[in-house]
Amino acid sequence: MTQSLYDAVGGQPTFARMAAGFYEQVRTDDILGPMYPANDWEGAENRLAWFLAQYWGGPQTFNEQRGAPMLRRRHMPFPVDRAAAERWLELMGRSLDQIDEETIPPVYRHAIWDHMQRVAAMLINTADEGTPPPIAH
Structure with a gap:
């Protein structure tokens, strides 16, 4: 049986630390705060930890609590x-960096970071200031 990334990095405590480190920064951030x-704040932190844990093979708590x-x-x-997405990545990157490589080895760290970059790009829903609207065809 193959071990999930969730299990390989220590399970829920690791994702809870990641979410806590992120939200500690968000509270005073001028863009995301x-x-x-x-x-x-506690609810948001829990939802992020649940989502990350579930995505990487942990319990289905997010689906059970939120759908x-x-x-x-x-x-x-x-x-x-784009500025909000980049800030999200900056703060998530700092939070990830607070967790040592023994807990999250480089191969898993890379997978988590790659996923975060894709999520940040996918969540952009507002044009940058000064960007013209798309041309309708």
Whole structure:
């Protein structure tokens, strides 16, 4: 039986640390902070940890608590432009870097980072300031 990435990196505690490190930064971030309701930091942190754990082979807690992830749809109410996506990656990268290589070896770190880059790009739903709207055909 093949071990999941979730199990290989220590399971839920590792993803909880990643989410906690991310949200610790978001609270005071000028771009991402205002997107979060001040009374739901713990909820947001839990949802991120659940999502990451589930995606990488852990328990289905996100689906049980929230339904299917539908990331793009869930983030549509928030203006996610390139700057917000890049900031999300910056803060997630710092959080990932806080976890030692013994816990998340380079091969798994690379897989997690690659996924984060794809998610950040996929969530962009707002044109950058000064960018003309797309031309309709």
